[in-house]
Amino acid sequence: MKHLDERVSDLVDDRLDHDERDRALVHLTECAQCRNAVEDERHAKNALRSLPDVAPSATLVQNLLALAEPGDPLPPEAPGSAPAPVADWRTRESHPPSRPGGRRLPRRVRTMRVAAVGMCTSGAMLILLAALGSPSTTSDPSPTPAGIVPPVEEFTLEHARSTGALPFVEPASLLVRQAGSLGGGW
Amino acid sequence: MTHGPRAQGVAGGLAALVAPVLVVPMLVGAIAVFVHVPSAKPVGAGDDSYAVELLRQSAAAGSQVSYSGTQYVSTWSALAKSAASTSAIVQVRHAAGGQTEIALHDDQTAILQGRTAASWLAGDGPVDLLLDAYDVRMAGSGTVAGRPTDIVEARRDDGSVAVRLWLDRETALSLRRESFAHDGYPLSASAFVEVTIGGAGACCDFGTTDTSFGTDRQAAMLHWSDIERLRDEGWHCPETLSNGMVLYEARRVGEAIQLSYSDGVMTVSVFEQRGRLDPHQLEGYSTAEVDGGVVYTRPGPPARLTWTSGGHVITVVAEAPMQTVESLIDSLPPEQVRPPPKQDDGFFARIGRGAQRVGSWLNPFD
Numbered sequence: 001m002k003h004l005d006e007r008v009s010d011l012v013d014d015r016l017d018h019d020e021r022d023r024a025l026v027h028l029t030e031c032a033q034c035r036n037a038v039e040d041e042r043h044a045k046n047a048l049r050s051l052p053d054v055a056p057s058a059t060l061v062q063n064l065l066a067l068a069e070p071g072d073p074l075p076p077e078a079p080g081s082a083p084a085p086v087a088d089w090r091t092r093e094s095h096p097p098s099r100p101g102g103r104r105l106p107r108r109v110r111t112m113r114v115a116a117v118g119m120c121t122s123g124a125m126l127i128l129l130a131a132l133g134s135p136s137t138t139s140d141p142s143p144t145p146a147g148i149v150p151p152v153e154e155f156t157l158e159h160a161r162s163t164g165a166l167p168f169v170e171p172a173s174l175l176v177r178q179a180g181s182l183g184g185g186w
Numbered sequence: 187m188t189h190g191p192r193a194q195g196v197a198g199g200l201a202a203l204v205a206p207v208l209v210v211p212m213l214v215g216a217i218a219v220f221v222h223v224p225s226a227k228p229v230g231a232g233d234d235s236y237a238v239e240l241l242r243q244s245a246a247a248g249s250q251v252s253y254s255g256t257q258y259v260s261t262w263s264a265l266a267k268s269a270a271s272t273s274a275i276v277q278v279r280h281a282a283g284g285q286t287e288i289a290l291h292d293d294q295t296a297i298l299q300g301r302t303a304a305s306w307l308a309g310d311g312p313v314d315l316l317l318d319a320y321d322v323r324m325a326g327s328g329t330v331a332g333r334p335t336d337i338v339e340a341r342r343d344d345g346s347v348a349v350r351l352w353l354d355r356e357t358a359l360s361l362r363r364e365s366f367a368h369d370g371y372p373l374s375a376s377a378f379v380e381v382t383i384g385g386a387g388a389c390c391d392f393g394t395t396d397t398s399f400g401t402d403r404q405a406a407m408l409h410w411s412d413i414e415r416l417r418d419e420g421w422h423c424p425e426t427l428s429n430g431m432v433l434y435e436a437r438r439v440g441e442a443i444q445l446s447y448s449d450g451v452m453t454v455s456v457f458e459q460r461g462r463l464d465p466h467q468l469e470g471y472s473t474a475e476v477d478g479g480v481v482y483t484r485p486g487p488p489a490r491l492t493w494t495s496g497g498h499v500i501t502v503v504a505e506a507p508m509q510t511v512e513s514l515i516d517s518l519p520p521e522q523v524r525p526p527p528k529q530d531d532g533f534f535a536r537i538g539r540g541a542q543r544v545g546s547w548l549n550p551f552d
Contacts, residue, residue, distance in 0.1 A: 126537055133540030147464020150442070150457065150492050150501040152484070158439050159455035159488070159503035162446040164286065165305070165435060166312050167245040168351060169453055170363060170376045172261040172487065172505060 243358035255381030266485035316450025319430030428513035452506035479520025
């Protein structure tokens with residue numbers, strides 16, 4: 001069996017189930033390193049329990065209550081001041097249980113959960129990228145440069161004028177253009 | 187009877203006088219025969235010299251004769267080749283050596299300037315354009331507006347009549363004109379129904395005169411040096427078109443270049459503009475697919491076509507057989523219409539494009 005590592009705390013806090021607790025105890029009979037770790041954990045826990053409760057001062061309580069009241073801005077934090085202790089040291093038993101019964105999930109389950117969350121996140125990312133890369137959203141954003149619309153009527157008039165240099169040509173296009181501009185029928 | 191030395195001396199003196207008189211013209215004649223000095227424009231093998239002379243007189247008549255009158259003009263569409271013609275009665279007034287005013291419906295007048303040496307690019311005169319492209323011959327006589335005329339025909343190499351002109355016998359002015367395509371399809375016809383030769387008096391109410399003509403137009407004229415420079419800058423500016431159409435005038439029209447071509451009878455104007463055609467704003471045009479490209483057409487008359495070629499918008503106004511325009515399209519082919527690139531629609535390809543797009547958002551240098 002591997003070393004207990006972080007399960008040392010669970011063993012000391014009696015948060016292992018029956019089978020795990022048995023396996024941990026069996027391991028302690030063989031492993032002096034883990035046995036020492038458990039002893040150190042228990043000593044530390046007992047030392048913390050033996051500390052007296054610290055009662056907050058009345059000033060601190062009033063200041064805290066004043067912070068909750070509306071109106072005044074928060075007082076500026078004094079430079080270099082260390083945060084004052086506001087609560088008693090609490091042992092791990094006082095932490096809210098992560099799940100009903102206060103049992104911590106096994107490592108394999110947690111690993112699987114982390115993997116599942118990672119896979120879901122990756123899948124969502126891929127779907128998002130695929131949506132952004134759909135053909136409708138990646139069409140050429142630069143259409144044909146400014147399109148030219150030739151002034152054909154003006155060009156027709158200029159064509160007719162250019163025929164003035166020719167003795168055997170009729171400027172018929174000029175007359176057509178004028179008829180059109182005048183709205184008169186031919 | 188014998189001749190004495192005096193008689194011999196007189197005879198010798200006559201010979202000395204006569205010989206140079208005879209020999210010099212013979213030598214000049216020999217030079218003229220064996221050393222061919224080309225004339226300004228030789229008459230073609232198929233040309234009738236009298237017809238050529240009449241045409242030259244007619245081309246010069248505008249500088250010597252003033253006239254005014256009423257004329258009808260009809261045109262047909264070379265593009266649609268429908269039997270329907272478009273016609274009008276116009277008032278014409280010309281001052282000798284000056285401009286020609288043409289009024290339609292006594293309302294609006296257009297002014298046509300004559301040929302100026304500064305703007306003429308074709309080298310030879312307009313009559314020579316006609317003689318280069320056609321064979322001319324006499325085709326009888328007739329009467330137009332009560333005046334006797336000689337009829338001159340210009341024929342193509344295939345024998346088809348390109349134009350028939352009724353030239354006033356007194357002044358050589360062209361009083362009636364008919365032009366045809368290769369297959370005999372009429373392109374235009376005009377004739378004076380009434381004409382007054384002499385001082386261009388106030389025969390007609392010419393209404394509002396188009397004054398946007400004259401100095402500005404002359405200032406916009408281009409010369410060969412300008413055309414060479416434009417070609418270096420990527421403009422097409424062809425020097426000739428098919429069927430003997432020669433560039434005779436070029437000028438700037440706004441941002442466009444107008445190139446005027448003629449064979450003395452037919453005319454084509456080619457307008458070039460930088461850029462690409464925006465077909466969505468063209469109204470009343472039909473489309474014709476040419477070698478994968480699109481040409482937008484209006485049958486007219488006159489036939490008008492526009493397309494994009496080589497980064498330029500080409501617009502053609504043609505009073506000429508369609509073969510000429512078709513060969514122009516062949517030489518300046520329309521840009522091929524490329525379908526939008528087909529994208530890989532696979533899942534991974536889309537992911538790649540999406541990643542590139544997100545990357546472009548995050549790239550501050552993009």
